Amino acid sequence: MLTPAQARAMCADRSSNPAAAGLDATMLTRLLSVREPSGWTAWTDTVPLHDEQGRSTDLAVHVPEPAGHRELGALVVLHGAGGHGELVLPKFTALGDRLGMAVLCPTAGLPPTTRNSLNFAGVFGKRFARPSWDLCGAEFPHAALRWARAVLGVDPDRCVLMGVSMGAIATWNLAMRFSDEFAAVVPINGAPSLWEAFGPDRRTQALLPNVGDLPLFVVHGAQDEQIPVALARRAVADLRARGHPALEYVEVPDGEHALESLGLDAGSPLFERLAAWLAPRRRSPEPAAFTFCAAEPGGVHWLRLRSLERHQVAEAYAARPAPNQFVVEVSGAREVEVRLGSDTGTAVSVSVNGVITRVLRRSDVGTVAETFRGAADPRHTADQIVTLAVPDARPPAPTDRSTRGSPC
Known part of the structure; x- marks a missing residue:
């Protein structure tokens, strides 16, 4: 009989045939649902990552020491414009160590369509034509999460999505489309839509309620001149008006657009607050x-x-x-x-x-x-x-x- 890890690996291989392995639907479903005993080896490296469209990128990975943690979770971090996974990874390894979460930082690729460029135009200058996140589709962020579940065996109920700047815009948008994938999301200096700077974005306003009761920890610098803090305030106010049960909003008075200006360094008050807020988070059960x-x-x-x-x-x-x-x-x-x-x-x-x-x-x-x-x-x-x-x-x-x- 296959082990749960072998069953996951078999399903990840498109050429595999579960029926040929003597499995029926009930047996395979049961195997895939089994949580194996915890225990893992700490490591940090960059591995290749492939999305559903066959595109490739780099995935910077940090797996923490297992001491003191029962289950390995996943923290997927999306970088900002002009960045890459290896650059942002060191900024969040301490958070992963504290929470017992593998930190996964994919590098964005050139968008498959021009739809993202319109969202970033006028905010990041010419950089919006460079690699960016697909705000509406299941590309590298989902591929990173899938890799963590299939290869690292992370607890699928302890997966958190975080993004900075352009990555925070993607975090908001992925939360509005895939709220059942995550235990929590953390957008830092981002907003659901940059169009809101020019007037109501009715499409985003229609999608924002999809966040449902997905826990959010929103951080924004009050002095941010690239993504106005008013956009984050507006989204937070909208969700609070709808009775969101688990929404934390931190506005850093002297914070600017740069991540370094927000006081999120390991051991800082904001770091401790975020770590304490994330520690108990688990994905909500499927609603009736x-x-x-x-x-x-x-x-x-x-x-x-x-x-x-x-x-x-x-x-x-x-x-x-x-x-x-x-x-x-x-x-x-x-x-x-x-x-x-x-x-x-x-x-x-x-x-x-x-x-x-x-x-x-x-x-x-x-x-x-x-x-x-x-x-x-x-x-x-x-x-x-x-x-x-x-x-x-x-x-x-x-x-x-x-x-x-x-x-x-």
Whole structure:
């Protein structure tokens, strides 16, 4: 029988065949869900990293000493414009040591499209045409997280995303699109949208509620002249008005845009405050019901929105009143994808805008391997994917939020 580590490695290999190894969907799901005894070796180095599009970059890694820590977590840190992973790694190794988290610092690549450039133009000058983070997609930040889970065996419920400057903009945006991936996020001198400096960014305003109850520790220098502190204040005020339960905001009075000006050095009061805040953080359990807005195909938990209508933010309400019952109300998307796991039983019903479909359960070991490969996260592993067209009869359309916004 394979060990959990061998099962993870097999799923990471696209050429592998779990069925040929004598595994069925239930057996593989169980193996991937097992947490092995803790224990690891400390090391620091740079390794190659590949994203889903086949692009390559460098990943600077620091794995702390295991003494005093039961489980290894992951702290993914995204650098700012003009930086690289090896440059930012030393600034956060002390935090990783304190928390028992591997620090993972990928280096950004040239954007696959021009959509990011519009977000960074006018703030970083000509540097916005250089390597940058994909604000809307699953590229190197997700690849780093996937690598940590598959190779280092980090606890998937102790993964934190942090970013500085351009990396903080990406951190905000990834939190709005993939809130179920992280235990917490820490944007430093960033904002959800630079368009807010010129007026309301309605698309970002529509996506910001996706953060849900994901814990945030926001740091911004009051004297920052590159990314105005007003943008961070506005986002924080919006989330607090929505009743966010775990939002910490620190505005450094003399802090400027440079990370060194914020007083985050090891042992400083802000370092100690951040470390104490992060220490107990674990990813929240999957909720019984949730809402999700999408400006591009995507989703959280067991729901994905596909075939979005042009120039519109899709909105969905999703609930699971029983293990074998799924309810979706959606506008702005023509298809929904429901991911079923081993806990759904044999008779499943999916209601989309009031139209109920009975689903014949067909567990597939290949689907288990494929869905695990995407994130190396047992929680996102499914043994069957059901794609349903959204009926024409739909709930009342939400207020149009597509007039203006960052072009994702």
